[in-house]
Amino acid sequence: MLEIKNLHARIAEDGTEIIRGLNLTVKAGEVAAIMGPNGSGKSTLSYILSGREDYEVTEGDILYNGESILELDPAERASKGIFLAFQYPVEIPGVATMQFLKVAMNEQRKARGEEELTTPEFMRRVKEAAGELKIDPTMLRRPLNVGFSGGEKKRAEILQMALLEPKLCVLDETDSGLDIDALKIVADGVNALKSPDRAVIVITHYQRLLEYIVPDTVHVLYKGQVIRSGDKNLALELEANGYADIIGEAA
Numbered sequence: 001m002l003e004i005k006n007l008h009a010r011i012a013e014d015g016t017e018i019i020r021g022l023n024l025t026v027k028a029g030e031v032a033a034i035m036g037p038n039g040s041g042k043s044t045l046s047y048i049l050s051g052r053e054d055y056e057v058t059e060g061d062i063l064y065n066g067e068s069i070l071e072l073d074p075a076e077r078a079s080k081g082i083f084l085a086f087q088y089p090v091e092i093p094g095v096a097t098m099q100f101l102k103v104a105m106n107e108q109r110k111a112r113g114e115e116e117l118t119t120p121e122f123m124r125r126v127k128e129a130a131g132e133l134k135i136d137p138t139m140l141r142r143p144l145n146v147g148f149s150g151g152e153k154k155r156a157e158i159l160q161m162a163l164l165e166p167k168l169c170v171l172d173e174t175d176s177g178l179d180i181d182a183l184k185i186v187a188d189g190v191n192a193l194k195s196p197d198r199a200v201i202v203i204t205h206y207q208r209l210l211e212y213i214v215p216d217t218v219h220v221l222y223k224g225q226v227i228r229s230g231d232k233n234l235a236l237e238l239e240a241n242g243y244a245d246i247i248g249e250a251a
């Protein structure tokens with residue numbers, strides 16, 4: 001589903017190379033974890049996958065279902081079923097969460113050539129998904145992410161993911177500050193979404209999240225490269241020994 005080949009990317013503004021020859025393959029049905037020390041380029045990779053203009057790809061390619069997505073803008077990527085959840089969710093003052101969800105869902109349907117949802121159908125879907133995530137209906141009337149607690153932001157993010165039914169989900173999880181409830185919200189959301197035609201990439205600094213989301217594959221990112229890949233045992237090894245051994249071997 002996703003094939004990243006010898007990717008090199010730099011910050012557009014000053015030309016600093018952050019991603020330095022990254023290779024990664026993720027198959028449909030797979031849950032892949034990307035781990036790595038702070039500053040290794042995990043968040044940068046998620047921004048590049050989303051199509052942010054602050055970064056320039058200078059070499060290599062990103063194939064999604066066999067086709068390069070490098071020339072696609074963020075909206076086109078989203079309409080093809082790529083969903084990104086960022087480490088720092090964007091606040092949207094003045095737009096109720098409910099309204100945001102409606103626009104996002106209908107934009108995506110339009111891009112796929114599908115008709116807009118009727119209001120009752122939209123409401124039915126939101127109520128159902130919100131209920132499953134134990135989201136208080138008053139939260140849906142508040143502006144998206146504005147003044148939301150960490151847990152509420154996570155719930156809003158997973159709600160968007162559930163409603164947009166993406167094919168490739170990339171979740172960049174905060175390096176710190178995620179309490180156990182928030183971890184469980186993310187894990188339950190991801191686990192509910194698991195299916196043979198969908199892939200999930202979970203980016204995380206800590207092994208703890210992976211106690212709740214059991215990954216099929218684990219990849220260690222360091223200085224903009226995948227330096228080691230393995231199965232879930234690699235995450236346990238990292239938890240026990242830290243990154244130093246693996247970094248030393250790669251060097």
Ligand code: ADP
Pocket residue numbers: 011018036037038039040041042043044045054
């Ligand atoms: P991680 O998510 O693995 O902690 P990041 O992708 O956030 O790592 O950052 C990788 C490196 O790139 C860091 O050294 C960071 O300071 C730098 N970096 C990323 N984006 C920018 C930017 N827009 N401007 C300056 N430095 C950046």
Ligand code: MG
Pocket residue numbers: 038039043175
């Ligand atoms: Mg970081």
Ligand code: MG
Pocket residue numbers: 042043044087172
């Ligand atoms: Mg990060």
